[in-house]
Amino acid sequence: MWTICRKELADHFNSTRFLLLFCLVFMVALISTYMAVENIHKVLEGHTRPSHVFLLMFTTPGRFFSLVEFVAFFGPLLGIIMGFDAINRERHLRTLGKLLSQPIYRDAVINGKFLAGVITVTIVLLSLLLLLCGMGLIALGVVPGGEEIARLGVYLIISMAYLAFWLGLAILFSILFRSLATSALASVALWIFFSFFMGFVANLAADAIRPVYNRQDIVQVMANERLAHALSLISPATLYAEATTAILDPFQRSTSRLLVVTPLEGLSLERFQGPLPLDQSMFLVWPHVVLLIALTLVCFGISYVTFMRQEIRTV
Template sequence: MTIDLSRVAIIARKEFADHLTDRTFLLVLALFGILTVLSLEATLTSYASMMRSYEFLLERALERAAHADPSPLFPLPTPPPPLAGLIFQRIGDTFGIFGPLIAIAVGFNLIAGEREEDTLKVLLSRPVYRDEVITGKTLGGVAVLAFASAAVFALALGGVLVAGLTVTPHDAVIVVRCWGATLLFLLAYFGVAVAFSAFSEDSGRALAWTMAVFILFSTVVPVVAVDVARTVAGPAPPWPGADAPPDEVQRYQEEMHVHAATYGGVQNMMLALSPEGNFGVMRGALAGEDLAASLGGVWQNLIGLLAFPAIFLAVAYVRFMRIDLR
């Protein structure tokens, strides 16, 4: 049996159009737009304050350096981070909190809603195969999430331009990186919602089970990750004191480095089980200057973010192919 891509495209377009005309979805998207504007305004205000502080400290540092001995290097203040990375990291914070809700809203009634309204039997009575139906509906949902997240990022980018700020090609690359990570994050909970939608006979149960999984991974797993990391790393080495010999201070610094590396490694490994944990680590990496170097330390988080929707969507596919609609 071969999938007819034209039929898949028709189903995907219908699913996409149904969501874009749904008042609940449009309301959630409008709320995201409002949150984006508020976040953008707060970020621009904060960045302007950081720039004024940096310019003030830099001016004072240069004045002091001009009257001091020019032989040693005079310490200069650290400049603020790139504005684009800061803005879209804040947008990522908004998606990290509210993004799963829009993903769940798109996916929880994808199949259960059709069964609840007895429209799935009518759909499958047409000359269309089950794998074409689930593939088309899934692609339609993915397209909706891609459109919604891209619209929010485009709104933020437009706000930056309206504010009179210059967007460099590197800034545009950062935007695309952050949008890609955000879409993967949304797809994680979309996959969960579709899987429970396939196993549930009504949309209410699908929503309840999906929200339970969302609470588990968004709140329980991060808390457990901290507890496990603290247990494995053990207590931090005690500070030897300000008057300690240099060798003791050096030993303390080495022990602290090992402790911090152990704690961070265990916590990051545990957070790889959570879409929120993976998304949080990825946001910080993708906002950096060197993508290859940034991803080198978070490859397991990228794999986790890719595997999460893949596993749940595969489960949804298998379940849908075996649903008894009699």
């Protein structure tokens, strides 16, 4: 497995398409972070710098989007490009049968390919995060504290699980479809649906199942909103966006889009306006992280079982 993993790593880092995508991700991330830093300077000019200002660099939108939003929407393309031809490319080149005719277990092939993709994604995310942190140290002149570094570490782990899901999905389509174009189009189609249209579908389904006849009725509005939010969690993009936003924003106290606060609860909340500690933020996003990891494991498990049961001919 490790031999196949090293070979796949060499293929990834030597491929032109990976290098082009890698440079594109870095360029857009640097531009968006630079714009975010400029916005932070303008907002904080003449004011005392608040706590956790270093994390604002990752959550403050630049001209169009923040770094977290950029990774949520366009990060899956990195996993898709590395996995959409993992198996059917071997079939097309007639090397899969020759590979398995050697004393190599079949599961070592798919395990090595998936592991190589995860390692590549981790290297890209880690190098991108370190580069942006160095840029923030120079531009903001603020040294991050221990909790901020820990939050960035948790963000890195969640991002790895998120991109690993799309990598596993692309590998699954490369097993199911023999055509390279079909597997790529299927992966991109699901990415577009989950990233851009799942929210509309969830709202339409909630309006059909829990319609709101009176906008002044809090019970109807809350039932509709909760159902729409629950349906939107089917999308890995929604899980990732809510989890990373709560981790990188210590002042966020809920992942829900709508909260009903009574007057007494409002008075109680005014007493606790400080940032949440990391363990409390983890309690907020723990269901999201578990569900995201579960989706990744299920997707790779289906790929594993499907590949193990397929017929592979040597010639």
